[in-house]
Amino acid sequence: MDAHVIKKISRPAQNLVQELADFETATVHEAYGGKGALSCDIKPIDPSGRVCGPAVTVSGRPGDNLILHKAIYVAEPGDVLVATVGGYMEAGPWGEIMTVAAQARKISGLIIDGSVRDSSAIRRLRFPVFSRAISIKGTTKETLGLINHPIHMGGIPIRPGDIVLGDADGVVVVAAADLTWVLEKCRQRRDKEEKAMEEIRRGKSTLELYGFDKVLNAKGLREE
Amino acid sequence: MDAHVIKKISRPAQNLVQELADFETATVHEAYGGKGALSCDIKPIDPSGRVCGPAVTVSGRPGDNLILHKAIYVAEPGDVLVATVGGYMEAGPWGEIMTVAAQARKISGLIIDGSVRDSSAIRRLRFPVFSRAISIKGTTKETLGLINHPIHMGGIPIRPGDIVLGDADGVVVVAAADLTWVLEKCRQRRDKEEKAMEEIRRGKSTLELYGFDKVLNAKGLREE
């Protein structure tokens, strides 16, 4: 693995990021045409945690966290660290001290395709972390890696500056270039969903509302 | 897969269902002679959630939820939707809108051998859901399936009208025809367990209480 850090990345306008932060991941994923969702194995360590911000991408080695320390000081306030460590679960390259350091730097959260430790301290500090597992075990601080190079994680590609949104359902990533239109679709979708739920609460069926009845008939569903 | 809906199913008397609702799944499973428990991978998305009601069974295709929409309107108040979708985890065929629709129909809950999305909304709405996983990803609405045909799920057979009970430990299913005697056994078991716990709290050992001491001796346990 190369050892290289790109310090400058472009980030979307902050107001767009803030607006995205209010949507649910499932809404954004639908609005995005079914794209951007990480594998369902990457989950919040605290289901009430939420995060939204531009990705600072990190590629590290399994069982080592030196490059993650560096990343804390490459990220800017509001950024989310998004780290791959080779799919290794039996050591947590992130713990309480790094959480304190990240909060001192006003970093918004961490998405990691591995484990973290000090999970109760992280919850107490209310730092949003999305990981595959929790492990007691610490790591070495010996090997280098890449910061702000494109990565692939949980089944999708992530570039530095892409917007990462995490909630109880998991994590969805929106390419920076797509943020404007995805937001527009999210707004439309939310309006539509709110109206739909209003109508459903008043007694309309989803079969009527979405025309599923016709689809079911056309496809030949037999009832008795 | 066939496409067929059976609208009329027979359900046990409501007072029996209500009585079962107060028991723990582990008690019912023991009372039932060690039968009826689904695989331990199907768990509540909210550990404080509980559900009890007659099953409306649904067989759908992986990654599609059209037939689940239909099932909301086949089920009657108090019913529990029990759905198989081919063991597919990477898409959630159930979300917030369907939860709102199900609650408008007074459906009691959902058991699914797959994933759901909008998990925080579902928790907020306090709709009990038992699933294998949580996934951000939505589904198509294109393929048919079966409603109220017998299914096999989590290692056991479930017929429409069987009683489904879910709590923090998981889900247990009681065949409609067995409900009366299982309830009787549950009552006996609860009484016996309450008395046992009372005696244990007062200092009696489980070895004495259940005669395990004799079994251990008879089997030749050596102590030093």
Next chain:
Amino acid sequence: MDAHVIKKISRPAQNLVQELADFETATVHEAYGGKGALSCDIKPIDPSGRVCGPAVTVSGRPGDNLILHKAIYVAEPGDVLVATVGGYMEAGPWGEIMTVAAQARKISGLIIDGSVRDSSAIRRLRFPVFSRAISIKGTTKETLGLINHPIHMGGIPIRPGDIVLGDADGVVVVAAADLTWVLEKCRQRRDKEEKAMEEIRRGKSTLELYGFDKVLNAKGLREE
């Protein structure tokens, strides 16, 4: 499997155990030179639960809990039951009645490489349990086993009288003979970590604090 119980085990001084109880598992694991952590699959059934005490080790057969009943009456107040049952997940050899019995005996908690049932009752009773899974299914009470023989569990060896510490991150085990020096290292580590976090909160980077900047340079990290 043999059937044998050793009743007398030596335990470390109680004040040492009590002191260890205040540390986090991740701290102890680091202080212990990266030793003693169980596999990350063994987790608290209630993330707010914590346990610390000398191990009473139990080796039982899959799907049977007779020997676990016996162990409740071999253990002394403050002890932690640490049980292997052959890696079987689809039955819970521990439930509400055993929890009540264990609390009557002032046992501190249970670590099991299997499942438990009655999980909501266990949570309500605030008895700390660390397990691989939760299962509704009960067990037979027919087969013997070993109590207070050395066991291997979650990747590490555990002897009776070793100190077991569990928290939200998982479980770490300290050999009785190592407890004094591990505690000394824990104290040092905690002091050092608290000072470090204080400095980090004031604005010092972890790169400076730990000299990682020099390591990164020495190893040739390129930045642009």
Next chain:
Amino acid sequence: MDAHVIKKISRPAQNLVQELADFETATVHEAYGGKGALSCDIKPIDPSGRVCGPAVTVSGRPGDNLILHKAIYVAEPGDVLVATVGGYMEAGPWGEIMTVAAQARKISGLIIDGSVRDSSAIRRLRFPVFSRAISIKGTTKETLGLINHPIHMGGIPIRPGDIVLGDADGVVVVAAADLTWVLEKCRQRRDKEEKAMEEIRRGKSTLELYGFDKVLNAKGLREE
């Protein structure tokens, strides 16, 4: 678990069983309307092994094989033992001696939702075994179980006398009552498939052959 043996079961006519033995599991599964396939985790320990015969069903306890010994002497020549042992993988209740005993009894093979040991001896003896795993570890011979009661295994129900067919793809089960019509469908399917493959080898596309081109157009596939 109860302890009960049913000695007499009805079996389909032998010529029907022999005819089914020549089909592939995938063909039979399709002919059977997509029913009867066990979970893809139950696989042959030797991919060249094949088995076909009436099921003698066995329900045993995890880690014990006493009831399996009994089953060898309940089964008749040509039968297939189909055994559940509670989903336990870390012990093999079947090994070389039982294989020799089963072959002395002219039993056709074994399907087990657990592990076997002595796998190289079993391969050398050319006894077809389909299992979830291979384990070195033996079992106790202490607990009873059920023989020739209905079981549920790998996601489907199996009754004694149902026909079990296993090959490199896995295992499919045909209910005794359905065997005649399933065989008829299998024959039709094989003829159709052979003709189809002949036409495809001569250059016809599957799009033409099955009319998929029209389906693709009707559904609006865009090409460029």
Next chain:
Amino acid sequence: MDAHVIKKISRPAQNLVQELADFETATVHEAYGGKGALSCDIKPIDPSGRVCGPAVTVSGRPGDNLILHKAIYVAEPGDVLVATVGGYMEAGPWGEIMTVAAQARKISGLIIDGSVRDSSAIRRLRFPVFSRAISIKGTTKETLGLINHPIHMGGIPIRPGDIVLGDADGVVVVAAADLTWVLEKCRQRRDKEEKAMEEIRRGKSTLELYGFDKVLNAKGLREE
């Protein structure tokens, strides 16, 4: 999911593809700077199978194979079908008939992040297939998908025309644009490895050969 087919893709020069075919995947992965390897869960169904060719990428729905049929007729001789079907394992969208069709079209092989069926027929026909699992179950032929759009599979991105190489170790993908220099590195690596193995066979240690002895000393390995 969109429904769109791109028929024309650019492919690397055939002589380059043929040369790559002679290298091992592990060699190519190293030569490629540790890039391009799919997750180790995607494996040959026949360990003696090998494949090399330009990727025709396919994105389909779980449990449906209509778009895979189409892809057989979009691919050109020598191409490799590389298909994602949403990570669904419990149905095999590829079987004997499609294998015959693919061979009639001189397609080189199939890489699929799902299951296949008719595995013994596929082995007998010597068509190289790399999949996550084998399943008896067939699929519907109802839903559309994408052909020759970029996909992400097994942790890496794949574009149409990238070169896919599979052997007993798994699958590695080389971007078309990198093929020339990767081949050059492969040649160098092979020469170096052959010389190295020659020297090792003659008695030289890898510690000497690669200078690891110095590294071990520099890092402070203590021996006794």
Next chain:
Amino acid sequence: MDAHVIKKISRPAQNLVQELADFETATVHEAYGGKGALSCDIKPIDPSGRVCGPAVTVSGRPGDNLILHKAIYVAEPGDVLVATVGGYMEAGPWGEIMTVAAQARKISGLIIDGSVRDSSAIRRLRFPVFSRAISIKGTTKETLGLINHPIHMGGIPIRPGDIVLGDADGVVVVAAADLTWVLEKCRQRRDKEEKAMEEIRRGKSTLELYGFDKVLNAKGLREE
């Protein structure tokens, strides 16, 4: 992790090792009182491979193989390398060159709780390897580890000089101090098993042979 190598270990007499080599792992495990079997996830990459020899134990970091190179030159002819690398599967710290080096040193084989690469070359060279998985990906050569310190692997403890036996069923480890009596038990067991199989082939049932009939009756098995 410390970095330390112990060069001198004691090994059992070679004739004892050679005698053990002829037994099956399942026989040895039974003869050893049900002890010594590694988890069933550690399997031969070639089911026809067998290995037997004294363990040279290695503890390395995930994703690094520097210490494994060193171990090749610490081991003596006939030894088996037994390596833990932190349970990391997505990189293979052992490949063709190391196999050639190990064979030049007359090392008997490798047991690893991780992955290997170049699996077809390893098979071709007929070097017995037992691993959890196969991975294309290589490793760094940067971090140190321990050689000939006690390790824990696959659920059991292994000390340098313990005898490791691997075959198609998996791996069993016999402590050096127990080898003499375990061999004696193996011989007895083999004789007994051969006689038993002879009697079974002649028509005696296992129920008679082992007295299981009496056990079944005593335990109250009901037949009809």
